[in-house]
Amino acid sequence: MSERRETPLRSEEIEADHCSVDVRLEKLGMVPFFKPLSEEDLKEVNRRFRARHFDRGDVIYREGEAAALLRIVVAGKVKLIRPTLEGQDVLIDILSPGEYFGSLPSMGDEVYQDTAIAQTKSCVLSVGIDAFRKILNQYPQIAVKVLEFTSDRLAKAQEKIKQLRTFSVEERIAYLLHKLSKKFGEQSDEGLLIQMPLSRRELADMVGTTPETASRIISKFKDKGWLETGRQWIAITDQEALLSMGDE
Amino acid sequence: MSERRETPLRSEEIEADHCSVDVRLEKLGMVPFFKPLSEEDLKEVNRRFRARHFDRGDVIYREGEAAALLRIVVAGKVKLIRPTLEGQDVLIDILSPGEYFGSLPSMGDEVYQDTAIAQTKSCVLSVGIDAFRKILNQYPQIAVKVLEFTSDRLAKAQEKIKQLRTFSVEERIAYLLHKLSKKFGEQSDEGLLIQMPLSRRELADMVGTTPETASRIISKFKDKGWLETGRQWIAITDQEALLSMGDE
DNA sequence: CGGTATTTTGATTTAGCTCAACAGACGTGG
DNA sequence: CCACGTCTGTTGAGCTAAATCAAAATACCG
Numbered sequence: 007m008s009e010r011r012e013t014p015l016r017s018e019e020i021e022a023d024h025c026s027v028d029v030r031l032e033k034l035g036m037v038p039f040f041k042p043l044s045e046e047d048l049k050e051v052n053r054r055f056r057a058r059h060f061d062r063g064d065v066i067y068r069e070g071e072a073a074a075l076l077r078i079v080v081a082g083k084v085k086l087i088r089p090t091l092e093g094q095d096v097l098i099d100i101l102s103p104g105e106y107f108g109s110l111p112s113m114g115d116e117v118y119q120d121t122a123i124a125q126t127k128s129c130v131l132s133v134g135i136d137a138f139r140k141i142l143n144q145y146p147q148i149a150v151k152v153l154e155f156t157s158d159r160l161a162k163a164q165e166k167i168k169q170l171r172t173f174s175v176e177e178r179i180a181y182l183l184h185k186l187s188k189k190f191g192e193q194s195d196e197g198l199l200i201q202m203p204l205s206r207r208e209l210a211d212m213v214g215t216t217p218e219t220a221s222r223i224i225s226k227f228k229d230k231g232w233l234e235t236g237r238q239w240i241a242i243t244d245q246e247a248l249l250s251m252g253d254e
Numbered sequence: 255m256s257e258r259r260e261t262p263l264r265s266e267e268i269e270a271d272h273c274s275v276d277v278r279l280e281k282l283g284m285v286p287f288f289k290p291l292s293e294e295d296l297k298e299v300n301r302r303f304r305a306r307h308f309d310r311g312d313v314i315y316r317e318g319e320a321a322a323l324l325r326i327v328v329a330g331k332v333k334l335i336r337p338t339l340e341g342q343d344v345l346i347d348i349l350s351p352g353e354y355f356g357s358l359p360s361m362g363d364e365v366y367q368d369t370a371i372a373q374t375k376s377c378v379l380s381v382g383i384d385a386f387r388k389i390l391n392q393y394p395q396i397a398v399k400v401l402e403f404t405s406d407r408l409a410k411a412q413e414k415i416k417q418l419r420t421f422s423v424e425e426r427i428a429y430l431l432h433k434l435s436k437k438f439g440e441q442s443d444e445g446l447l448i449q450m451p452l453s454r455r456e457l458a459d460m461v462g463t464t465p466e467t468a469s470r471i472i473s474k475f476k477d478k479g480w481l482e483t484g485r486q487w488i489a490i491t492d493q494e495a496l497l498s499m500g501d502e
Numbered sequence: 503c504g505g506t507a508t509t510t511t512g513a514t515t516t517a518g519c520t521c522a523a524c525a526g527a528c529g530t531g532g
Numbered sequence: 533c534c535a536c537g538t539c540t541g542t543t544g545a546g547c548t549a550a551a552t553c554a555a556a557a558t559a560c561c562g
Contacts, residue, residue, distance in 0.1 A: 518550105
């Protein structure tokens with residue numbers, strides 16, 4: 007039953023040159039924000055960005071720091087958390103390539119409200135907030151795109167608030183796993199593997215519970231044959247069952 | 255102790271002509287979105303809006319309807335809710351004049367995610383979503399402004415998620431009352447009155463609890479001399495005490 | 503003054519948290 | 533390649549905040 011097993015997670019192989027100037031332009035073009043731009047404009051915009059590499063666990067910025075940069079994930083995964091006093095952070099989101107984070111032109115505090123940490127080796131682009139503001143004014147289509155993304159995130163946040171009220175922890179976890187497998191899932195021997203290191207604590211922080219409760223529920227799902235798990239990984243084997251438990 | 259008392263709430267006196275074409279332009283100029291516009295442009299933009307009046311309790315739109323319009327509160331108060339299956343709605347926000355609601359240019363469903371209800375007599379402006387998109391492309395400054403508002407709301411929503419996890423119901427209610435009194439408070443004989451009909455159920459829906467629990471906590475606060483209440487109204491008498499209980 | 507919706511209060515139940523101990527997985531250094 | 537140490541995950545037992553169910557009291561309107 008419990009023969010020795012290696013983690014099925016693929017360790018991200020992001021070489022240094024993934025972040026080099028050479029490949030940057032190509033990547034930037036893939037970012038949904040910049041889809042509407044011409045080749046010409048894209049090059050122009052590209053010049054204003056800087057690229058930087060982060061290793062797993064690196065803090066990209068911390069809550070409370072002056073919010074000076076807007077960033078875009080180019081490769082890897084980045085998690086956003088809101089730290090609380092007793093370390094039981096709230097995990098806001100996990101971002102994949104093409105998604106933005108950091109500060110947007112804002113009305114209120116010019117300080118980050120959250121903390122960003124590289125969940126895997128990652129490459130991240132950044133622009134100063136003023137430079138970005140200029141870009142927005144120069145290319146209205148981009149502003150509209152950014153607005154779309156932001157209002158989409160707002161809708162998701164509101165949905166989450168509703169879920170916290172309405173659903174049990176069990177339902178929330180089922181729903182979350184379903185979502186994660188849609189966003190990060192890859193077929194593997196174990197089933198639909200969520201391709202990312204993911205601890206019980208992180209899982210708990212995402213649905214608003216404790217690692218213990220998360221563990222109990224995961225065990226229950228495992229008993230029912232809905233998924234396979236190991237240290238830091240989860241693979242869904244019965245998507246349907248999860249869905250029927252956690253659907254809206 | 256319990257001498258006969260009239261509700262201290264001022265019933266909103268919004269006459270029909272508050273929504274008339276005549277006053278509309280003036281109102282529109284006060285909307286933060288449109289601050290950056292010249293007199294000229296404002297007139298131009300104004301032409302694309304329609305105004306409409308709603309009475310207390312009127313449904314402005316329902317979750318699930320085709321999301322065709324963006325709206326702006328010009329007078330009165332509008333509440334946004336996410337209905338759940340068993341009527342214990344989640345109250346997302348209460349909007350005052352100058353705030354937008356309805357749909358933004360979005361990527362996903364072209365369907366309202368929430369339900370909007372007039373909390374008091376209200377006047378609301380609306381534009382078709384395509385017309386609004388045109389405005390955004392035409393006046394990039396507006397797009398940036400709208401983005402600011404939206405990302406601000408996003409930050410608030412995330413803060414709320416954190417609160418739901420971290421704070422007790424008692425702390426959340428204290429914090430909410432503090433916020434509401436800042437946004438809607440008016441000095442009155444009873445103290446800093448939250449100028450808006452507000453039931454225990456609505457209060458509960460805002461912090462994610464039940465009317466019973468909300469009532470118990472309000473009673474407790476009343477006993478401590480922090481506030482005065484009646485049917486559908488609350489007035490804060492000791493702001494400091496509330497703050498020290500519900501601060502972040 | 504009476505009627506009704508809202509609010510309050512009481513009693514009971516329960517989901518999920520906390521504290522605690524243990525077991526399994528992974529990495530490292532010998 | 534194996535033994536050891538550490539970090540992650542599992543499981544158990546008891547506790548508590550808040551939900552639920554039920555009823556009485558009250559505030560406000562006409």
